[in-house]
Amino acid sequence: MKVIISLFLILINLLLVDKGGIKSAFAEKDKNSLMDVNTTGLEKNESQYKWGNDPFLVPKNMRHKGQEGALRINGMVLNGIIYKSGGGVAIINNKIIKKGDIVSGKKLVEILKDRVILSDGDEKIELMVESFSSNP
Structure with missing residues (x-):
C-alpha cells in the first residue's frame, strides 16, 4: 500500500512540475503546418539534398505557352505548390517562395x-x- 501511495505522489509531483509541458508539446505539434517551416536552413544546405533527376523539371523540348499559363518564363520554373485556402507556398526554381517574396525581379502576388x-x-x-x- 505504501508503494502505491508513493508512486501516486511521485506521479502527482511530476504533473505539477511539468506545468503543461506535455500538453503544450502536443498542442504545438497540431498548430504547425508545412507552410510554417523555416526555410532558411533548407536553402543554405540545398546542395546536400540534391540527387539524380528532378521529377518536377520541365523537359527541354517543352515549348513556351506565352505569358499566360506558361511553364517557363525568363528562366523561372514553377516546380510545385503547397496550397491551402487563403495562402500557400510555391517552389520556383527549386526555392520555397511565399506571397510577397521577390524571385528574378518579380513579386509573387498570388498562389492558386x-x-x-x-x-x-x-x-x-x-x-x-x-x-x-x-x-x-
Missing part, C-alpha cells in the same frame, strides 16, 4: 491551386505547374 501570379508592377505573369498544363 494550379498556378502562381507574379508581377513586376506593369506586367502580370502566370506560371503553371507542368502537370496542370496542356501540351501545345
Whole structure:
C-alpha cells in the first residue's frame, strides 16, 4: 500500500512540475503546418539534398505557352505548390517562395491551386505547374 501511495505522489509531483509541458508539446505539434517551416536552413544546405533527376523539371523540348499559363518564363520554373485556402507556398526554381517574396525581379502576388501570379508592377505573369498544363 505504501508503494502505491508513493508512486501516486511521485506521479502527482511530476504533473505539477511539468506545468503543461506535455500538453503544450502536443498542442504545438497540431498548430504547425508545412507552410510554417523555416526555410532558411533548407536553402543554405540545398546542395546536400540534391540527387539524380528532378521529377518536377520541365523537359527541354517543352515549348513556351506565352505569358499566360506558361511553364517557363525568363528562366523561372514553377516546380510545385503547397496550397491551402487563403495562402500557400510555391517552389520556383527549386526555392520555397511565399506571397510577397521577390524571385528574378518579380513579386509573387498570388498562389492558386494550379498556378502562381507574379508581377513586376506593369506586367502580370502566370506560371503553371507542368502537370496542370496542356501540351501545345
